[in-house]
Amino acid sequence: MAAGSASAPKAADAHADILVLRGLAKTYRALNGSEIVALSPTSLGIRDGEFVSLVGPSGCGKTTLLNLISGLIQPSAGQILFDGRLVDRPNGEMSLVFQRPVLLPWRRIIGNVLLPAHVMRLKPRAEYVARAHELLRLLGLGGFENAYPRELSGGMQQRAAIARALVYDTKVLLMDEPFGALDAMTREDLNIELMRIWELTKRTIVFVTHNIAEAVLLSDRIVVMTPRPGQVREILTVDLPRPRSLETMVAPRFGEIAGHIRGLLHHRPAGEAPAR
Amino acid sequence: MSGRLVSAAYAAGSFAVLLLVWEAVCRYFEVPEFYIPAPSRIAVTLVRGMPLYAANLGVTLYSTLASFVLALILGVLLGTLVSEVRFLDRTLHPVLIALQAMPRIALAPIIIVWFGFGPESKIALGTFTAFFPIFVNTAQGMRATESEQIALMRSLKASRWQIFRMIRLPNALPYLFAGASIAVIFAMLAVIVGEFLGANRGMGFLIISQSSQMDTAGVMATVFILSAIGVLFHYGLQYLRDRLLFWAAQGEVAGNPL
Numbered sequence: 001m002a003a004g005s006a007s008a009p010k011a012a013d014a015h016a017d018i019l020v021l022r023g024l025a026k027t028y029r030a031l032n033g034s035e036i037v038a039l040s041p042t043s044l045g046i047r048d049g050e051f052v053s054l055v056g057p058s059g060c061g062k063t064t065l066l067n068l069i070s071g072l073i074q075p076s077a078g079q080i081l082f083d084g085r086l087v088d089r090p091n092g093e094m095s096l097v098f099q100r101p102v103l104l105p106w107r108r109i110i111g112n113v114l115l116p117a118h119v120m121r122l123k124p125r126a127e128y129v130a131r132a133h134e135l136l137r138l139l140g141l142g143g144f145e146n147a148y149p150r151e152l153s154g155g156m157q158q159r160a161a162i163a164r165a166l167v168y169d170t171k172v173l174l175m176d177e178p179f180g181a182l183d184a185m186t187r188e189d190l191n192i193e194l195m196r197i198w199e200l201t202k203r204t205i206v207f208v209t210h211n212i213a214e215a216v217l218l219s220d221r222i223v224v225m226t227p228r229p230g231q232v233r234e235i236l237t238v239d240l241p242r243p244r245s246l247e248t249m250v251a252p253r254f255g256e257i258a259g260h261i262r263g264l265l266h267h268r269p270a271g272e273a274p275a276r
Numbered sequence: 277m278s279g280r281l282v283s284a285a286y287a288a289g290s291f292a293v294l295l296l297v298w299e300a301v302c303r304y305f306e307v308p309e310f311y312i313p314a315p316s317r318i319a320v321t322l323v324r325g326m327p328l329y330a331a332n333l334g335v336t337l338y339s340t341l342a343s344f345v346l347a348l349i350l351g352v353l354l355g356t357l358v359s360e361v362r363f364l365d366r367t368l369h370p371v372l373i374a375l376q377a378m379p380r381i382a383l384a385p386i387i388i389v390w391f392g393f394g395p396e397s398k399i400a401l402g403t404f405t406a407f408f409p410i411f412v413n414t415a416q417g418m419r420a421t422e423s424e425q426i427a428l429m430r431s432l433k434a435s436r437w438q439i440f441r442m443i444r445l446p447n448a449l450p451y452l453f454a455g456a457s458i459a460v461i462f463a464m465l466a467v468i469v470g471e472f473l474g475a476n477r478g479m480g481f482l483i484i485s486q487s488s489q490m491d492t493a494g495v496m497a498t499v500f501i502l503s504a505i506g507v508l509f510h511y512g513l514q515y516l517r518d519r520l521l522f523w524a525a526q527g528e529v530a531g532n533p534l
């Protein structure tokens with residue numbers, strides 16, 4: 001059951017679920033009036049400090065689930081509890097990372113990283129400025145503080161977006177396919193860096209991806225989702241020891257887990273159309 | 277840098293050739309001066325009449341700039357309101373779009389009846405004409421904001437005012453500039469038409485009185501000055517844009533010339 005010796009201290013605090021989803025569901029009304037089920041009722045508890053991935057093809061409701069958790073959209077049924085409190089709007093305690101960097105082009109990198117502190121008027125300012133510089137250094141962007149976003153490559157911009165998400169004290173990081181737009185090499189680099197930062201900062205991460213290998217490499221648990229209607233197919237624990245590295249990906253156990261997930265995603269009940 | 281100089285040299289060369297051919301044709305075929313005056317003749321008229329042109333240009337410039345500033349204030353204000361307040365979007369917006377479809381210059385005679393022969397009627401016509409490109413582009417720019425930027429701000433519990441000031445307004449600026457560079461030309465056109473129809477000063481008035489005296493060289497000198505001012509406005513705004521909007525891609529936003 002335990003995910004490995006390195007994460008044992010986190011697992012020991014098992015009753016501390018930072019996020020609780022109870023019967024969470026979302027339906028949309030289509031233009032022709034029919035109802036589309038984006039997410040079938042889903043219940044899930046996410047422990048403090050846990051790394052959970054939501055994996056599935058497009059249209060399986062994983063982004064919907066992430067938007068529901070963040071409070072950006074309202075559920076049709078069920079509820080989300082953050083630290084025991086109901087989430088009915090963004091509460092400022094969960095940071096977002098999107099597929100695209102979403103940096104403000106008119107702000108320098110340092111200004112973009114400090115955006116949360118600026119918007120939320122966090123004090124003392126000097127402390128956040130120091131933290132922003134430290135994060136940029138940690139993410140390999142030291143020296144680019146005064147550059148404008150368009151002067152940076154896609155991978156560097158995404159690093160800045162991660163620094164922005166980490167600059168203020170949030171317990172939860174919600175990441176929506178954050179490396180989906182990057183090339184494979186950059187993606188692997190950032191996977192390793194994200195793990196390092198996660199182990200350093202002890203934040204809870206909910207990570208949406210359609211890349212199975214990425215999910216297995218990073219996660220404590222993986223929520224496998226299937227489309228039409230969007231629903232949770234299975235929740236599985238990744239029992240690979242930490243710390244993990246790119247070598248972890250050639251371990252036999254890694255292949256087994258990835259193969260199992262692949263099987264879940266490809267073997268649909270008979271009569272159902274395959275995903276496009 | 278040297279590429280720019282080379283381009284400038286080519287442009288200057290083209291103008292020089294054009295003027296030389298014009299001059300030569302006028303002299304060789306002895307074209308009557310009231311029909312097409314030679315460039316040299318226009319230049320002499322321009323220099324000799326400097327005080328006259330300066331006085332009238334002052335009047336036209338004053339009306340044009342007043343129109344532009346008023347149109348800018350009204351256009352940005354209403355464009356913002358329409359994009360922020362849903363009720364106004366559904367009530368005011370259709371009315372303004374209908375007004376936009378009107379050939380606004382055609383209202384000049386009535387506006388002169390309402391506001392008289394002074395600069396007021398020119399400013400009213402100029403404002404009315406220049407308002408629309410600014411209004412339309414502002415409203416469009418405010419809406420062009422990426423939904424993820426808004427989601428990011430909402431996740432930070434940003435107020436509506438913060439979202440407006442830190443996200444929507446900067447996003448609208450490139451659109452606003454595109455609208456403004458059209459608006460300033462519209463304003464000048466409207467002011468000149470106003471001066472054609474009813475005025476006793478200004479460049480439009482000057483053109484009418486010059487052409488009634490068959491002073492074609494004078495008309496061309498006046499038009500030349502107005503063109504120079506138009507070019508000045510264009511580059512002035514472009515300079516400002518490059519300064520303020522260095523972060524936006526060049527030519528990303530096309531204007532909306534209506």
